[in-house]
Amino acid sequence: MRIITKLFLTSCILAAAYFGYLDYANKRFIFRYTLPKQTYKTTSPTRRDIERKKVFVGNIIPHKEIKIESYITGLVEKLLVNVGDYVRQGTPIARIKIQPDAQAIETAESKLRLASIQLDQHRNKYLRHKRLFNKKMLSKEAYESSLADWEIAKENKSAAEKNLQITKYGYTKAKGADANVIKSTTKGTVLNLPAKEGSLVQQAKNQSTGNGTSVAVIGDMDHFLFSAKVSELDVIHLTKGMSFNVILNASKEDKFRVTLTRVSPKANEKDLNNGEARFEIEGMIHRPKDSKNILRAGYIAIAEIIIEKATNVLAVQEKMIQKKEKDYFVECLEAGVPVQKKVVLGLSDGMYVEVKKGLCEQDQLIVVV
CATH class of the missing domain: 2.40.420.20 (conserved putative lor/sdh protein from methanococcus maripaludis s2 fold)
Known part of the structure; x- marks a missing residue:
């Protein structure tokens, strides 16, 4: 009897454990499959x-920029133009007043007196020889020689007079006061007047090389260049003739097309001294005919150059x-x-x-x- 009771109790316990496990597994299964699935965007x-681009910052400069230098030494008496004025070739820029040197004037006056004395001597000699020649008492060669000496003496006196006038006034009476007026050698817009009224200007020692005092700077404002300095890492991507766009920092509405016209073969000396290798580049700006923006020299411009492109x-x-x-x-x-x-x-x-x-x-x- 005891054995039957034990078996019955054991069976009940096992059955309870089995059904308890089934209930737990069922609940776990239901929970597992009722969780929301993860979604992905x-x-x-x-x-x-x-496109891979390089961006350079540069400036707008005139296509041509000419320095008008003084060819005489003196003081700027009056400036005849203002910055921003448009001038043509031959337009008066400034009038120069000569500051005479007392010693130079004294030397010029002394040469004039000497030339006058020599002229009188040769004139008297010529008149005597002329009378003798007319009386057949002097050879033709001697007469012509005295005439030539007199003509030379007249030229010497004229040269001495002009030299004295130039020393005193800077010009001769024959040329007039316009000889002291510095005139423009090209057409364009006056960008700068370095020499102010009353300042001293020096004569250019050599007309071909200049080195005189700059009186004015004239620029061609009808055509402009984009100018910038680029690093050695960027210059390897640039070639003469390539085109790119620039945007003005002052007005980003218009884009201007630029054709690269110059890539310097040598790094800038000042930058090399500072431990940098930067190369100067220049490009011609092509302005659209319908562009309303007025370009000015010195504007900051931003260039975007396409280095590589995949289409x-x-x-x-x-x-x-x-x-x-x-x-x-x-x-x-x-x-x-x-x-x-x-x-x-x-x-x-x-x-x-x-x-x-x-x-x-x-x-x-x-x-x-």
Whole structure:
């Protein structure tokens, strides 16, 4: 009887344990499958043009800029133009007043007196020889010699008179006071007047090389250049004849096309002394005919030069790229499961990067939120 009772109790305990386990497993299964599934925000690769650019900051300068130098020494008596005036070739720029040197005047006067004495002597000699020649008492050669001496003496006196006038006034009476007026040698706009009224100007020692005092700076404001200095890392991408766009810092509405006309073969000396290697570049600005903006010399301009370009390539946002050692990956969604795909990258513009291998347009990329 006891054995039957024990077996019954044991069976009841086992049955209770079994049914308890089934209830626990069933509840766990229901809880497991009633949890919400994780969702992902996705996007697809797109085709676009990708450009790698270099940005340079430079200035707008006149195509031609001519310094008008003084060819006489003296004081600027009066400026005849103002900054911003348009002048033509031959337009008076400034009137120069000569500051006479007392010693030079005394020397010139002494030469004039000596030339007058010599002229009187040769004149009297010529008149005597003329009378003798008319009486057949003097040879023709002697008569012609005295005539030549008299003519030379007249020229010497005339030269001495002109020299005295130039020493005193800076010009001769024959040329008039206009000889002291500095005139423009080209047409353009007056950009600067370095010599002010009352300031001293020095004569250019050599007309071909100049080195005289600059009275005015004339610029061609109908045509402009873009001028900048670029580093040695950037100059290797630049070639003469290439084109690019510039935007004015003062007005970013208009873009101007620039053709590169000069790339300096040598780095700027001042920058080299400061430990930098920077090269000067210049380009001709092509202004649209309908442009209403007035260009001024000295404007700051920003140039965008396309170094590399990939057209209609498959691209993804650069922030989606993951790097592991030397390889690159993107996270994609396949059948609801995240997977990593290895990709080969190409050109990047900082926002988007070209994908050469590893993706197609149908792939679903997981967007990192």
